Amino acid sequence: MTVCAKCNQQMQPLKNGVCVEEHASFGLYRIWMADAYQCEQCGAMVVTGFGLAPLWEYFEGPDARPGDPIFARFGEEEPR
Numbered sequence: 581m582t583v584c585a586k587c588n589q590q591m592q593p594l595k596n597g598v599c600v601e602e603h604a605s606f607g608l609y610r611i612w613m614a615d616a617y618q619c620e621q622c623g624a625m626v627v628t629g630f631g632l633a634p635l636w637e638y639f640e641g642p643d644a645r646p647g648d649p650i651f652a653r654f655g656e657e658e659p660r
């Protein structure tokens with residue numbers, strides 16, 4: 581269960597299976613699949629439910645990156 585701490589409401593699934601970029605100091609590090617939830621009251625959104633392993637890691641090279649659209653980005657590098 582995912583709860584909005586501001587509204588004390590259970591957040592609702594927005595989209596299952598979203599692509600998320602994880603950045604490190606050197607740039608894009610990993611790409612994960614996860615689920616997006618949203619609070620119906622205030623609109624706050626969170627990404628949770630990450631898979632056990634990333635879809636892609638930097639050492640696999642740019643050609644191995646999945647072509648799915650990226651839903652969210654996080655990490656040390658400034659988001660684009």
Ligand SMILES: [Zn+2]
Pocket residue numbers: 584585586587588589619620621622623624
């Ligand atoms: Zn809320």
